[in-house]
Amino acid sequence: MGDIGKYLGDAGTRAALLDMLLDHVYLSLVPLAVSVVLAIVLGLLCHRFRRVNATLIGLSNVVYTVPSLALFAIIPAVIGTQVLDPLNVIIALTVYTTALLVRPVAEALAAVPAHVTAAATAMGFRPLRRFLTVELPLSVPVLAAGVRVGSVSNISLVSVGALIGTGGLGTLFTDGFRQRYLAPIIVGIVLTLVLALVVDLLLVLLRDRLTPWTRAGERL
Amino acid sequence: MIEFRDVTKRFDDGTTAVNGLDLVVEAGTITVFVGPSGCGKTTSLRMVNRMVDPTSGTVLVDGRDVLGVDPPALRRGIGYVIQQAGLFPHRTVLDNVATVPLLTGWTRRKARQRAAELLELVGLPAELGRRYPVQLSGGQQQRVGVARALAADPPVLLMDEPFSAVDPVVREGLQDELLRLQAELDKTIVFVTHDIDEAIRIGDKVAVMRTGGVLAQYAPPAELLTRPADDFVAGFVGKDRGYRSLSFVDSAGVEVARAPTVAEGAERGSSSDWRLVVDADDRPRGWVAPDSTVVPGGSLYEVGASLRGALDAALSSPSGLGVAVDADGRVAGVVTARQVLDVIESRRG
Numbered sequence: 001m002g003d004i005g006k007y008l009g010d011a012g013t014r015a016a017l018l019d020m021l022l023d024h025v026y027l028s029l030v031p032l033a034v035s036v037v038l039a040i041v042l043g044l045l046c047h048r049f050r051r052v053n054a055t056l057i058g059l060s061n062v063v064y065t066v067p068s069l070a071l072f073a074i075i076p077a078v079i080g081t082q083v084l085d086p087l088n089v090i091i092a093l094t095v096y097t098t099a100l101l102v103r104p105v106a107e108a109l110a111a112v113p114a115h116v117t118a119a120a121t122a123m124g125f126r127p128l129r130r131f132l133t134v135e136l137p138l139s140v141p142v143l144a145a146g147v148r149v150g151s152v153s154n155i156s157l158v159s160v161g162a163l164i165g166t167g168g169l170g171t172l173f174t175d176g177f178r179q180r181y182l183a184p185i186i187v188g189i190v191l192t193l194v195l196a197l198v199v200d201l202l203l204v205l206l207r208d209r210l211t212p213w214t215r216a217g218e219r220l
Numbered sequence: 221m222i223e224f225r226d227v228t229k230r231f232d233d234g235t236t237a238v239n240g241l242d243l244v245v246e247a248g249t250i251t252v253f254v255g256p257s258g259c260g261k262t263t264s265l266r267m268v269n270r271m272v273d274p275t276s277g278t279v280l281v282d283g284r285d286v287l288g289v290d291p292p293a294l295r296r297g298i299g300y301v302i303q304q305a306g307l308f309p310h311r312t313v314l315d316n317v318a319t320v321p322l323l324t325g326w327t328r329r330k331a332r333q334r335a336a337e338l339l340e341l342v343g344l345p346a347e348l349g350r351r352y353p354v355q356l357s358g359g360q361q362q363r364v365g366v367a368r369a370l371a372a373d374p375p376v377l378l379m380d381e382p383f384s385a386v387d388p389v390v391r392e393g394l395q396d397e398l399l400r401l402q403a404e405l406d407k408t409i410v411f412v413t414h415d416i417d418e419a420i421r422i423g424d425k426v427a428v429m430r431t432g433g434v435l436a437q438y439a440p441p442a443e444l445l446t447r448p449a450d451d452f453v454a455g456f457v458g459k460d461r462g463y464r465s466l467s468f469v470d471s472a473g474v475e476v477a478r479a480p481t482v483a484e485g486a487e488r489g490s491s492s493d494w495r496l497v498v499d500a501d502d503r504p505r506g507w508v509a510p511d512s513t514v515v516p517g518g519s520l521y522e523v524g525a526s527l528r529g530a531l532d533a534a535l536s537s538p539s540g541l542g543v544a545v546d547a548d549g550r551v552a553g554v555v556t557a558r559q560v561l562d563v564i565e566s567r568r569g
Contacts, residue, residue: 115305118306119306119308120306123320124292124293124296129323137310138308213309216354
């Protein structure tokens with residue numbers, strides 16, 4: 001414990017930790033946000049076109065089996081980025097999270113009751129507006145569950161990116177192991193955990209804000 | 221006015237849902253499409269607001285071919301009530317009702333104000349407006365569905381089995397409510413149901429359709445009961461149709477006789493006749509039998525109501541005397557089944 005106190009006592013270390021934390025937030029949450037948008041678009045295509053559905057769901061299952069470290073290494077070869085470019089991690093995680101979210105989005109859209117969508121159409125909604133104001137809001141509970149899994153998974157996977165030197169809290173593990181110094185490793189674990197919990201809490205708050213109707217039954 | 225001109229709908233799988241439908245729905249009336257499942261009644265309804273487009277033929281709303289109108293614009297001018305109400309679960313009752321006004325560009329404030337008026341119109345308390353649909357009973361949800369369909373004050377209302385998911389007592393209340401609203405609003409209503417009793421109860425005219433989308437008969441309900449076009453209609457209209465057709469004949473020709481009465485709580489004495497017990501306000505409370513026991517009365521009918529009511533009052537009365545009451549529920553007199561039957565016979569001649 002004394003080690004950790006000494007480690008955190010240094011102002012330079014604390015500043016470096018903050019940088020790593022912010023890097024970590026950036027590297028994990030940007031892909032999350034991008035993939036939510038992508039998954040909604042792809043989920044909509046799955047929902048509307050049966051053939052797209054089979055293809056995309058199959059593809060997303062395959063993508064999810066590719067090891068993350070391999071993906072980090074392959075991406076520069078595919079899109080021509082530098083090996084150490086943080087963009088590699090962002091793209092890789094976006095691919096993963098999108099693959100994770102497509103199926104629940106498609107399923108949530110399919111679960112919107114037919115009489116509700118029929119009523120919306122009969123009321124004079126155009127397709128895009130109907131999607132954005134009726135079908136999508138009704139899919140939020142399922143989508144939110146997927147996003148929470150995605151956020152935890154991204155926050156842990158960003159640490160793997162440190163192995164190819166892309167920054168984030170994972171750097172604490174690589175440094176700690178190289179120097180055989182336990183303090184940064186423990187600090188890294190704690191910060192990663194706290195970050196995951198805080199993001200999850202924020203996501204739950206956001207979900208509740210967007211879906212007051214799901215709790216309406218309880219207040220009767 | 222809605223007009224179907226030789227309208228046929230064949231689906232991609234080769235089934236014919238509607239076959240050569242020719243029919244005019246008069247403005248300001250309730251027309252009911254009724255028939256067994258697969259008779260094309262819902263498909264016909266959906267061709268009015270272009271949820272389905274015909275394979276051939278023309279559907280006109282107020283003389284205008286609906287195929288010439290952009291579907292969303294067309295639909296905003298036609299109210300639609302769906303089975304199970306189809307309310308948006310994620311919007312409050314008030315915002316559900318405000319849907320079409322908001323779509324047509326009203327301000328939120330004005331749309332909500334209009335929605336509140338409509339909740340009142342369909343007989344729902346204002347505080348329900350803040351709730352979500354899941355917090356409402358089935359009957360309340362249907363009322364909200366009707367309010368939502370009426371929000372933009374469309375001249376035409378399409379109702380697709382709107383009351384079939386609620387229990388019979390609630391359904392009857394909703395039917396009465398619809399008739400009351402219609403008397404006030406004078407909409408052109410097309411109503412789809414598989415329930416012939418509902419059709420006869422609320423329709424100004426009823427279109428009976430048979431499997432394969434063929435119109436079997438299009439007539440006012442009384443005519444459907446008394447002169448079914450063929451065996452299919454007769455069978456579909458069902459049992460007791462002779463008796464039920466009396467619903468459409470008023471009892472004006474039935475003379476009521478003075479009732480032998482005895483005041484409630486008074487000394488009964490003895491009598492060889494049945495006597496009607498009345499309370500201080502002259503309302504019927506039951507009968508005193510010749511052996512002086514008190515028995516509950518039968519059904520009551522209001523003077524001038526249908527012959528069905530008069531006949532039922534006589535048939536259900538323990539004394540054989542049907543009790544007629546005035547609008548305030550006071551005893552107006554009594555009738556026998558024989559008198560009612562005589563009136564029926566004399567009208568026939």
